[in-house]
Amino acid sequence: MTLSRSLLALYVSIITIMAAATITEKYMGSYYVADTIYGSWWFAAMWALLAAAGVAYIVKRRVRRTSVLLLHGSFFVILLGALLTHISASQGTVRLRLGETTDTYVVSTKDGDIRHTLPFKLRLKSFDIHYHDGTKAAADYVTRLTVTDGDKTTEALVSMNNIFSYKSVRLYQMSYDPDMRGSVLSVNRDPWGIPVTYCGYALLFIAMAWMLIDPKGPYRRLLRSDIVRKGMMTFALLVATTFMAHGATTLPKETADKFGRLYVLYNNRVCPLQTLAIDFTKKLCGSASYGGYTAEQVLMGFVMWPDEWSREPLLRLKGGALRDRLQLPRHCAINTFFNDMMGGYIIGPYLNEYYNGHDDEFHRQVADVDARIQLVMDLRRGKLLKVFPYTVNGNTTWYAPTDIMPDSAVAPADRQYMQNVFSLIYQEALAGNMASVGNIADKMLRYQHKNGGSSLPSGMQTRAERLYNAVPFATILFMLNLGMGFATLFAVLWLMTRPTRRTLRGSMLMKIAVAVMLLSFAALTLCVALRWLIRGTAPMANGYETMLLMAWIIMAASLLLCRRFAIVLTFGFIMSGFFLLVSHISQMDPQITHIMPVLQSPLLSIHVSVIMTAFALLSLTFICGITALLLRAMRGSCAEVLAAQLAALRALSQLFYYPAMAALAVGIFVGAVWANVSWGAYWSWDAKEVWAMITFMVYAAAAHGTSLPMMRRPMPWHVFMVAAFATILMTYFGVNYFLGGMHSYA
Structure with missing residues (x-):
């Protein structure tokens, strides 16, 4: 076996072992894989052999280009640092x-x-x-x-x-x-491993920057090539249930809105009561409104008239297993689950089975319904309504009307006010004195400002949160972007297969596409800025926010490149729409909460933003590949035209590929530095760390066209980019929702 084949076999083996280890860890535990795989002598030996074989191959090929030597040398130094840590650290x-x-x-x-x-x-x-x-x-x-x-x-x-x-x-x-x-x-x-490893990181940063600016490097040659300047001209011109309520009693919209302007302690954060109302309503019926009622009206309906609202069929059952087994409609009332003839709480026995280890789809749906019913019960008991702040010696405590208030902590007059004000609201509402109800809400707001101390958000933060609550950014933008993406993609594919090879330069569709992308980008920028302002930290602490960030980066890149490569606009619409769709329909929680102390580091912002930039750019190489496969399948053009189109798509894909690889490498190792600063270990073999490394190693193979000649041909390149995208999906979604680990978030 030649040196190149041996090197490739060892490379693939290490990737396969790491992937298998992450799955083994889920079932056997972290200590098992740490001892039998990651900490084993043979795994370390495989990395040592890979490094030695890599050095031998570079010597054999007589590689002299500085950027290549510096890049591979940095990996050798990083592995040497890891070896020193393994040997000498404690x-x-x-x-x-x-x-x-x-x-x-x-x-x-x-x-x-x-x-x-x-x-x-x-x-x-x-x-x-x-x-x-x-x-x-x-x-x-x-x-x-x-x-x-x-x-x-x-x-x-x-x-x-x-x-x-x-x-x-x-x-x-x-x-x-x-x-x-x-x-x-x-x-x-770790007196030896850390300085050597950090030296390797520094060399890596320099090498990645040099790779992009090296006059003799592949990226600069790509920018100077005729296929970019001329071949792309072919493409630069081608782009262009609510439910009806049954009359349940609630407050008028204007009056309920006044209560929505109050503050509440919710999810360990002081926010407008409107935010609680929206989350409450969404969790029950999957929408921020119900039957023409606003979220504030729904919440206040359950507060003031709980028996009536418990008969409303607003509880949406998401899955079919629970509905089929208990013969339930898609939308149920809370009271549906309470039946004295069936033993009281009808899902109680199944809930006990869930807590005793029954983890199938039916029992998970039972647990989900129970959690939502308990939310209603908590509201009926007043536990959710922590709307009364009380400040003593600069320390503010927020109380609900049913909380136990120690005599030494709250003055008698304030305690009486907190415990009786909702009864007064109910009496006035029954009498139809909605003006008086509104006045009471205004007085409650003044009470909060008087007693809330420094715990209240600023006026700007409050206005930002109410604006954020008012506009469903992700819902609107995913429909808009995906719609425009597929419309322009179909237009592109149709024109590319026409014998006349007509273009869309100057067409109305092209102008509309640019205008819509600008509008969508501005809206998403506003959404991200509002979340940043509301919480006071960069919005990249959970899965929902990183999906928004991915979409934002893709749209920014599309707008920067669309004048030269118009097909990027189509790719930008599709991929940003996809990430916004994922944020909208998945299990990710869009609620804004305070982030954990360990995440309050500037290195986190750098790490996440750079990694998301890499994933966004690599997703565009995936779309280039999909487009190439569709063109190949349609075969509307002659062979020469098809070959030119595939080559042009490969050139565009490479324009995204090289900056993406630089960003991915930098992002991974900035994360390692952050981990070392926060936890004392720059690499812990967590599932997400491992899959990020696998992603980097898989995509890195495409840069070795000399060693892998097939990567110099357009079609194998596109097929590889489509297949490699599975590692990104596994890194982001597979780890979050299947493998778990300390990097798992949703």
């Missing part, structure tokens, strides 16, 4: 109790815990949790220590994303004791 935990001193830490192995000695002593002075004002959402975890080294004493502070280093020992905030009198720190000693 990672464990130290548990501290208030006032106690220790000079040891514990390393957990498969054979048990091993105690190691620190080169200094640690004494815990205090541990505190800092909360967002008026909530129980943690903003940071802070440990204060005294470090004693002989006669020298140093004061130290450790918090999330704030490590303390001393004598090559790094301390990270890991956990804490429930009684708040103890802190658990992660200890990392």
Whole structure:
């Protein structure tokens, strides 16, 4: 077997083993795969052989181009750093109790815990949790220590994303004791591996930048090629249930809207009551309104007239297993699930089966319905209506009318007001005095401003959230973008298969497409900006927000390139519409919440935005491939024309490919730096880390046209890009919804 074939076989084997390991981990556990695969001698040996074979191959081929040598050299240095970490590093935990001193830490192995000695002593002075004002959402975890080294004493502070280093020992905030009198720190000693690995990262960043600007590199040659300047001219011109209510009683729309302007503590965040009302209504019936009633009217209907609204058929049953087994309609009332003749709560026995391990589709649907019914029960008991703030000594607590309020915490007059105001609202509503009800809502808002302290959002944040609530951005934009995408795609394919090869330059469809893309991009930019303003941090903390970011990046790239490569506009519509559709219909939760303290790092913004940029660009190579396959299947053009079209699509695909690979490499290793700063381990073999590496390694094969001659031909290139896109789907969706792990979010 030749060196090139041996190298390819080893490369494919490592990718296959890593993919299999992530699936094995789901069923056998992290400790199992860490011990038998990732931490095994043979897995390390395979990487060493791959590095050695790569060096031998480069020497054999007499590669002299600086960018190529620097790029592959950076991977060699990173692997060397990983080897040094594997050999010399030590990672464990130290548990501290208030006032106690220790000079040891514990390393957990498969054979048990091993105690190691620190080169200094640690004494815990205090541990505190800092909360967002008026909530129980943690903003940071802070440990204060005294470090004693002989006669020298140093004061130290450790918090999330704030490590303390001393004598090559790094301390990270890991956990804490429930009684708040103890802190658990992660200890990392890696004096050799970290500097070598970081050196490799630096070389990688330089190499990726040089790859894009190297005058003799493939990307610059591509930009200068005739197929880009002339072949693309062929394409630059080618683009161009609500339900009726049964008369349930509720407040008038204008009056209910006044209650929607109140503030409430919801999801550990102070927000307009309108936000709670919309989430409540969506969870029940899948829409932000019901039978012509606004979300505020639905919420206040359940608050004021719960018996009537419990008879309304607004609970949408999503799946068929539950409906088929219990013979239920698609839309049910809450009362449907309570029947004394059938034993009370009719899904109660099935719910118990679910908690005892029955995890099939039917029982999951039972659990989902129960969660929504319990939401209604919590509202009826007043638990959701934490609308009464009370500030003492600068600390604000939000109360619901049914909460237990200690005499020492709340003044008698305020307690009486909180407990009785909803009864007064109900009396006025029964009497038809809606003006009085509105006045009470206005007084409640003034009470909140008087007693809310610093926990209330600013006026700008409130206006931003109400605007965000008013417009279903994802729903509108996915329909608009997908509609335009398929309309222009069909037009492109039809014209490309015509003998006359007519174009759309200057046509009305082209002008409309550009205008719609600009409008859609502006709307999505507003959506992202509103989420950023509402929460105060970059909107990239969950699956929903990263889907929006992916769509935004794709549209931005499309607008930047559409004047030169008009077909990009079609690709941009389709892929951005796809990501917006996924955010709309999937299990992702669009609710805005405070992010975890560990995510409050500038490195997170860089890591996520760069990775999403890479995925967005690679998704456009996927669309290029799909278009090529469709053209090949239709065969409307002569062989020469088809060949030119496939080659032009390959050139366009490569324009996306090289920046995407640079962004993906940088994003992965910025994430590693962030992990090292936050947790003390730059690579933990988490499922998403592994699949991101698999994605990079799979796509990297396409850059080796010299070693893989088929990649120099248009059709194999397009087929490979279509197939490789499966790794992105697995990295993003497969990990989130199947494999899990600490990077799993939705």
